[in-house]
Structures are given as C-alpha cells and as structure tokens.
Amino acid sequence: MVTWWWVRHAPTRRTDLNGWTDVPADLGDADAVSRLAAFLPGDAAVVSSDLVRASATADAICGSRPRLPHQSGLREIHFGAWEARTFVDVEADDPKLFREYLESPGDIAPPGGESWNTLAARVHATVDALTSEAGHIIAVAHFGPILTQLQRAQGRTAREVLATPIRHLSVTRIEIDGEWRVQEVDHIP
Numbered sequence: 115m116v117t118w119w120w121v122r123h124a125p126t127r128r129t130d131l132n133g134w135t136d137v138p139a140d141l142g143d144a145d146a147v148s149r150l151a152a153f154l155p156g157d158a159a160v161v162s163s164d165l166v167r168a169s170a171t172a173d174a175i176c177g178s179r180p181r182l183p184h185q186s187g188l189r190e191i192h193f194g195a196w197e198a199r200t201f202v203d204v205e206a207d208d209p210k211l212f213r214e215y216l217e218s219p220g221d222i223a224p225p226g227g228e229s230w231n232t233l234a235a236r237v238h239a240t241v242d243a244l245t246s247e248a249g250h251i252i253a254v255a256h257f258g259p260i261l262t263q264l265q266r267a268q269g270r271t272a273r274e275v276l277a278t279p280i281r282h283l284s285v286t287r288i289e290i291d292g293e294w295r296v297q298e299v300d301h302i303p
Contacts, residue, residue: 115291116245119154119252120260123163123171125282130200133193133227133258139167141174146283146302151175153285153303158250163188163259171283172254179252187240190256194227219272230272234262245290260286267294 124139124147126132141147154175162172164184172181196204204224205212215222223229228236237259244251257280265275267288279300280286287297 115248115289117155117250117297118241118245118263118288118290119158119250120263120286120288121150121154121171121175121252121254122257122260122280122282122284122286123168123254124174126167130198131193131196131204133190133197134165135198136165137167139170141170143283147171147174149303150283150285151177154252155250158252160252160254161185161188161244162254163190163256165189165256168254168256172252175252175254182244185240185244187236187243188253188255188259189236191230191233191258192228193224195225196227217273219276230258230262233258234265234272237262238266263288264296264299267296 124141126137127140128137156179159180159182160172160176161182162168162184164186168188169184215224219230221229221231223232241263260280261275261278264278264286265272268275281300281302284300284302286299286301289295289297
C-alpha cells in the first residue's frame with residue numbers, strides 16, 4: 115500500500131490567479147508549520163511542485179525525511195493569459211469563456227493555458243511515476259493538483275470536486291492498494 119499525504123503549500127497572500135506564476139509562500143506561522151511537520155509520517159519521502167511556494171513549504175516541513183527532486187508535473191494549473199490577473203479583470207475581458215471555464219471544467223482552457231483535464235492528466239502521470247509498491251509520500255502541491263487526485267479517488271466530476279475546500283497547510287490523505295481510498299480531506303493539524 116502507498117499512502118499519499120497531500121499538503122497544500124503555505125499561503126501566498128495573493129488574491130489573483132496564480133498558476134505557474136512563481137510567487138513565494140508566507141511561512142511566518144512557525145507553529146502551524148511545526149504542527150504540520152509533526153503530524154506527517156517520519157518515514158515518508160517528501161516531494162513538491164517546482165514552484166517556490168510549494169518547494170519552500172516542503173523544505174520547511176521536511177526535517178530528516180528524504181527529499182525527492184521537485185516535480186514540475188505537480189504544478190498548479192496554468193492559467194495562460196489569465197496568470198496573475200484578478201477574477202474581475204479576467205471576467206471583464208471575456209465573460210462567456212470565463213463563465214464556461216468555471217461552470218463546465220473539463221476541456222475548456224484559458225487562452226494559452228491548461229484545461230482541467232490537461233492538469234489532471236499531467237498530475238496523474240507524475241503520481242503514477244512516483245507511486246511504488248509500499249510506503250508513504252508527502253507531496254507538497256497546490257489546490258488544483260490535490261483536487262485532481264481527490265477526483266480520481268472518489269470518481270467525482272471536476273465540478274463536484276472543485277467545491278471541496280483545500281486550505282493552505284492542510285493534509286489530504288489518499289491510500290492506494292489496488293483501489294484508491296480517501297482517508298481525510300483538508301485536515302489542519
């Protein structure tokens with residue numbers, strides 16, 4: 115059995131669309147970071163997205179755990195032309211596309227960006243490549259990649275899973291033993 119301990123990176127304090135925009139995390143809540151590190155299994159390997167908000171969070175909780183190389187496949191969804199713009203600005207530019215993107219996630223993508231299904235395929239491939247026969251993996255990633263794996267485990271639609279809260283520094287645990295089982299979602303230690 116393999117257990118994936120999905121951790122959402124520390125907050126960025128930004129309110130715009132940040133997919134591949136490389137913005138730093140605010141790791142100032144040392145107590146929260148310490149509680150998270152203590153909650154996670156000590157024998158787990160730690161992997162993260164290659165974006166600094168995830169990799170810095172992973173470094174902060176790693177301790178003596180083995181650190182795997184950063185994985186670009188665990189990046190957040192790429193918002194393309196919408197990157198680092200506010201929801202209000204994006205909606206004003208193309209209200210029809212923006213509404214379709216939010217209401218019917220799947221194959222719809224922002225200009226120059228990724229669709230939900232493209233994100234899911236990218237994350238699935240990375241998870242499948244890292245999953246071994248037994249053990250624990252702590253993956254520090256982003257809202258979208260974590261939800262793709264929750265969707266995969268629960269067999270829900272993208273729209274259904276996108277309504278699930280995944281707070282910063284929370285843990286979503288999924289066990290894989292032939293079948294995928296969700297053990298906890300959005301747990302704050």
